[in-house]
Amino acid sequence: MTAPALRDLAPEEALRRLELTVLRRLDGLLQGDHLGLVPGPGTEAAEGRPYAPGDDVRAMDWNLTARAAEPHVRDRIADRELETWALVDATASMDFGTGRVEKRDLAVAAVAALGFLTERSGNRIGAHILRGGPRGDGTRRVPARTGRSHLLALLRTLLAAGRAPAGDAARLGAGIDLVRRTTLRRGLVAVVSDFLEPPGTWERPLRLLARRHQVLAVEVLDPRELTLPDMGVLAVVDPETGRRREIPTASARVRERYALAAAAQRAAIARAVTGAGAAHLRLRTDGDWVRDIARHAHLQRRLAAAPPGGAPA
Secondary structure, X not given: OOOOOHHHOOHHHHHHHHHHHHHHHHHHHHOOOOEXXXXXXXXXXXXXXXXXXXXXXXXXXXXXXXXXXXXXXXXXXXXXXXXXXXXXXXXXXXXXXXXXXXXXXXXXXXXXXXHHHHHOOOOEEEEEXXXXXXXXXXXXXXEEEOOHHHHHHHHHHHXXXXXXXXXXXXXXXXXXXXXXXXXXXXXXXXXXXXXXXXXXXXXXXXXXXXXXXXXXXXXXXXXXXXXXXXXXXXXXXXXXOOOEEEEEOOOXXXXXXXXXXXXXXXXXHHHHHHHOOOEEEEEEOOOOHHHHXXXXXXXXXXXXXXXXXXXXX
16 A cells, blocks of 8 residues: 555545554554654653662662662653644645655655544644744644544644745744744654754754653655756756756766765754754655654664663664
8 A cells, every 4th residue: 555645635535544544554553552653651750769679770860869879760650631743844845746745745644643643542732834934934833632523623734735835935943943932741742844954953943842842853855855867957946945957967977966965964864853852753755654654663662662771672
């Protein structure tokens, strides 16, 4: 089964396709194991207490241990009313795709996966939709609520978002900072974007966000952003600035330089995401987004289960 071509479906049909894909195929691959993809209980710290044999050493509170001169651990208070927020990049660069879907389709699919997997637990989900504005930081906010009907309305809003006009650029860093300032309850924040802006503009806001929340950076990309085909003179237009340029793709040297620059750009994005303390999930328009999300969740579970300083099991 390939990823749904959302752009070719009526809105209600697209919603049904997404829901069935997540609840049947993705949930089946995860087999109830959503750790690392969605937030679990235990987001607030409880009072410290002396260490007892059998306690998880990863719960050790070293500051309290130093003050008390004996080992102490700090339990976690289970918080069943969790919130998931998605910052969804809906700028012009997301209106592109040469694979099975457009990048904007992958963004909706990622939010659908988070939403349908958390909705059954009664968790709330909301979204900030990043669009261009007078200062390039315009957003539309969908409040966090529970329930399937709310989730479907949120996804319907994402699907109905019109294409952004050329030159209507937005600032990802400003969008991330807005989420940090307005999201007071601890939970999961998914930043869904192609991250094409220079990492220096969004890495610090992402790091500040990750200090309080579990952050998942969902990077969406298209294969044409990594390599150029041999098509002679290719006219390209930057969707966010409107700048036009002609590229002689028949030149092997030009294609090689492009591929090297693209690889360096993606490596810089990965370093910035991990350096900020966020989990990194990469989805491609020519890939299987369901399997990629499942692999990410399994990897995060192995990392969480690994002993301190050890390798994943």
